[in-house]
Amino acid sequence: MRHTVAGQIMLLKERDSNGKKADFIEEIARTSFHTKTLINISRYEDLSLQCPAIVSNFKNQIKSMIKDLLSDLKSTLSERIMILDGAMGTTIRGYGLTEIDARGDRFIENHEDLLNNGDILSLTRPDVIADIHKRFYEAGSDICETNTFSGTVLAQSEFFVEDPRKSGGKKDPEFFDQKVLNNSQLQDLVHELNIQSVKLAKQEADRIANETGRPRYVAGAIGPLTVSLTNVSDPNDTSFRSVTFDQVKQTYRHQIDALLEADCDILMVETIFDSLNAKAALVAIKESGTKAPVIISAAVGRGGETMISAQKVEALWNTFAHIDPLAIGLNCSLGPDLMEPFLRDLGKAATTHISCYPNAGLPNPLAPTGFDLEPRHMHDYIAGFADDGLINLAGGCCGNTPEHIAAIAKSVEGKAPRQIPVLAQAHPLQAS
Numbered sequence: 272m273r274h275t276v277a278g279q280i281m282l283l284k285e286r287d288s289n290g291k292k293a294d295f296i297e298e299i300a301r302t303s304f305h306t307k308t309l310i311n312i313s314r315y316e317d318l319s320l321q322c323p324a325i326v327s328n329f330k331n332q333i334k335s336m337i338k339d340l341l342s343d344l345k346s347t348l349s350e351r352i353m354i355l356d357g358a359m360g361t362t363i364r365g366y367g368l369t370e371i372d373a374r375g376d377r378f379i380e381n382h383e384d385l386l387n388n389g390d391i392l393s394l395t396r397p398d399v400i401a402d403i404h405k406r407f408y409e410a411g412s413d414i415c416e417t418n419t420f421s422g423t424v425l426a427q428s429e430f431f432v433e434d435p436r437k438s439g440g441k442k443d444p445e446f447f448d449q450k451v452l453n454n455s456q457l458q459d460l461v462h463e464l465n466i467q468s469v470k471l472a473k474q475e476a477d478r479i480a481n482e483t484g485r486p487r488y489v490a491g492a493i494g495p496l497t498v499s500l501t502n503v504s505d506p507n508d509t510s511f512r513s514v515t516f517d518q519v520k521q522t523y524r525h526q527i528d529a530l531l532e533a534d535c536d537i538l539m540v541e542t543i544f545d546s547l548n549a550k551a552a553l554v555a556i557k558e559s560g561t562k563a564p565v566i567i568s569a570a571v572g573r574g575g576e577t578m579i580s581a582q583k584v585e586a587l588w589n590t591f592a593h594i595d596p597l598a599i600g601l602n603c604s605l606g607p608d609l610m611e612p613f614l615r616d617l618g619k620a621a622t623t624h625i626s627c628y629p630n631a632g633l634p635n636p637l638a639p640t641g642f643d644l645e646p647r648h649m650h651d652y653i654a655g656f657a658d659d660g661l662i663n664l665a666g667g668c669c670g671n672t673p674e675h676i677a678a679i680a681k682s683v684e685g686k687a688p689r690q691i692p693v694l695a696q697a698h699p700l701q702a703s
């Protein structure tokens with residue numbers, strides 16, 4: 272018992288009631304228990320006030336143990352198929368929120384509507400976001416994503432900065448520099464949004480980990496942007512891009528720093544439509560100096576290409592292989608059946624774990640979730656992927672509710688995860 276997560280936390284609580292928490296923390300900090308337990312314990316904020324020296328020593332130890340978090344995750348992914356969560360957007364829809372809910376008192380005067388800005392609910396309806404995380408963790412998710420899919424100044428500018436096109440201007444690098452990237456009010460808001468979103472997910476992760484004795488993780492969601500580095504937006508000037516690579520990198524770095532400050536476990540660059548935008552996010556992660564595990568996930572079209580940049584899945588792997596991600600995979604866009612051939616192609620190329628969280632089929636306005644497939648359908652598709660040894664990490668994107676995730680979790684129970692292939696090293700060409 273002493274060596275399980277639940278056991279450790281139970282002991283911690285016992286000691287706490289005797290007022291000896293600090294001594295005990297010091298004791299366990301010296302020994303090597305599960306990293307996740309240590310990270311959970313490090314969040315006891317009141318401890319910082321009681322004994323700051325111990326806490327700072329402890330935090331340093333945790334930093335050096337991030338590597339252990341990575342190896343914990345790697346070993347779990349090679350032992351069993353881990354479970355991601357479902358879709359935030361479609362699950363929010365189930366709460367029947369209105370524009371008034373999304374605005375709250377704080378944004379009552381905002382000139383743009385906010386109902387489509389799901390991320391803002393972390394500030395205006397945190398109860399709803401926390402409840403969604405709770406339901407996904409209870410359904411069996413090992414990892415839930417933060418409500419930060421659009422948590423960048425660039426994405427949030429759509430809701431908080433006036434569109435220059437309304438007054439005859441254009442969205443170009445100058446506009447983004449002046450009105451978005453150096454807009455301190457927007458920066459502060461987006462920073463707060465990321466911090467608060469991690470907090471909401473962490474609270475539920477920790478609570479359910481403590482209850483069940485099984486570690487739960489929080490992945491900081493880093494979504495795509497409304498602007499593309501690859502796409503030509505002006506047919507009269509094909510060299511024109513509305514943003515620069517450095518601006519995209521800067522907007523992602525701002526988000527990444529906030530996610531890390533709030534202590535999320537994993538960084539997840541997802542729903543990649545444009546590999547060059549994603550590359551900017553990955554450069555930002557690298558430059559932040561973090562060693563946090565990274566998951567990379569692309570949305571592919573019917574031809575198996577990331578949609579705007581048109582890279583095939585093998586090229587996608589080759590673009591990001593040097594980062595040595597914890598996992599690479601596919602999500603969103605297609606339902607599981609259309610995604611399958613590309614999952615197989617990716618699996619042949621990728622020498623890391625494979626993640627997969629498809630939409631619940633194709634959009635169908637008449638279906639209750641807006642998507643075709645029910646939990647039992649997702650169960651059968653994902654069970655098939657597991658039987659074929661294609662996946663290490665499974666969940667659902669648009670249209671997947673907690674009930675879908677419960678069915679997906681059940682479908683992979685006891686099934687072996689994909690084994691990472693050992694591929695032959697390419698031999699350098701030799702001139703004769």
Ligand SMILES: [Zn+2]
Nearest residue numbers: 603604668669
């Ligand atoms: Zn999706």
